[in-house]
Amino acid sequence: MEPSDGDLVLAAQRGDAQSLAVLLMRHRAAMHAVAAAVMGAGPDVEDVVQDASLVAITDIGRIRDPSLARAWLTGTTRNLARAWLRRREALPTQLADIPSPNEVERRIEEAVLHDWVWEAISGLSAPLHDVVVLRYFTMAASYDAIAAALGIPVGTVRSRLHDARASLVSRLRELEATAADDHCRLTLARGRLFAAIISEYNRGDEPTLLASALTDDARLTVTGSDEQLVGPAAITRGLSGDIEAGVRLNLLRVVAGAGLTVVEGTFCNPADAPDHCPPFTTQIYRHRGEEQVVSLHLAYSRG
Numbered sequence: 517m518e519p520s521d522g523d524l525v526l527a528a529q530r531g532d533a534q535s536l537a538v539l540l541m542r543h544r545a546a547m548h549a550v551a552a553a554v555m556g557a558g559p560d561v562e563d564v565v566q567d568a569s570l571v572a573i574t575d576i577g578r579i580r581d582p583s584l585a586r587a588w589l590t591g592t593t594r595n596l597a598r599a600w601l602r603r604r605e606a607l608p609t610q611l612a613d614i615p616s617p618n619e620v621e622r623r624i625e626e627a628v629l630h631d632w633v634w635e636a637i638s639g640l641s642a643p644l645h646d647v648v649v650l651r652y653f654t655m656a657a658s659y660d661a662i663a664a665a666l667g668i669p670v671g672t673v674r675s676r677l678h679d680a681r682a683s684l685v686s687r688l689r690e691l692e693a694t695a696a697d698d699h700c701r702l703t704l705a706r707g708r709l710f711a712a713i714i715s716e717y718n719r720g721d722e723p724t725l726l727a728s729a730l731t732d733d734a735r736l737t738v739t740g741s742d743e744q745l746v747g748p749a750a751i752t753r754g755l756s757g758d759i760e761a762g763v764r765l766n767l768l769r770v771v772a773g774a775g776l777t778v779v780e781g782t783f784c785n786p787a788d789a790p791d792h793c794p795p796f797t798t799q800i801y802r803h804r805g806e807e808q809v810v811s812l813h814l815a816y817s818r819g
Contacts, residue, residue, distance in 0.1 A: 521539065521542070521582065521585040521586060524536070525579055536572065543585070562678075564596045564600055565593060567596050637774075638773060641683075642775065645774060650665060654769065656815065659673045665813070705807070713726045717765055729809045730808075730809050731804060734747065734748060736813075739815040778798065778800055780799075782795055795817075
């Protein structure tokens with residue numbers, strides 16, 4: 517006897533990945549039909565269905581009546597499809613975008629299935645992994661912001677996100693119903709590392725902690741600049757101007773992934789140089805092992 521929707525929801529809320537996968541597969545056709553009815557036929561229908569599946573991963577714990585899972589899934593799909601239409605109508609000359617993260621996912625790291633989701637994300641290829649981390653876990657979440665942060669065309673961001681969603685949903689179905697604690701450990705370790713690095717920066721000290729984390733061939737790049745700094749000495753020397761000017765950084769978030777850390781923060785400029793740095797920064801660190809930094813890319817924005 518097949519489990520009911522209610523049984524599957526309750527099991528998924530307890531962290532049973534297989535039950536959630538079965539639930540999504542059971543209602544995938546209905547979700548697809550709803551999206552197509554709202555949007556019309558086209559490749560973006562599949563994007564919306566996959567986004568709705570990610571919402572289910574994130575918010576499965578919020579379903580109050582487990583027996584209404586089908587209505588909840590199709591309703592979520594319908595809302596995302598309508599949001600897609602609104603965005604396309606607002607931008608008639610541009611490629612239609614998928615709904616914003618505020619409409620699609622709340623922070624997955626706060627979800628019941630947090631570790632399971634991160635295990636799946638960590639199994640993506642590096643190009644797909646990076647766009648997923650930026651899209652769903654940072655404030656650099658628009659296609660334009662991701663493209664700027666990674667130095668790739670917007671069209672490439674779109675295609676990688678499409679491939680990433682498909683791979684992620686497929687991988688989630690394959691995982692066992694056990695949560696991995698590796699990501700929790702990695703997040704704590706990276707959080708401590710970068711909190712200490714930022715604290716040193718804000719004291720106006722030499723960035724010795726960052727220097728010790730950099731490999732000998734580490735490279736620093738900046739969005740909008742062709743300049744490249746290579747090696748710990750050159751990189752820390754390049755940052756010394758901001759430190760000496762009295763710029764300070766308010767750490768907003770550290771997001772850790774496989775071989776990647778995204779650090780977000782806001783700059784506080786000195787009174788005599790209020791425009792020294794743009795107010796917002798997204799910093800992308802690539803790692804060898806858990807802490808060694810092989811590259812650092814800095815992206816800045818006005819908000």
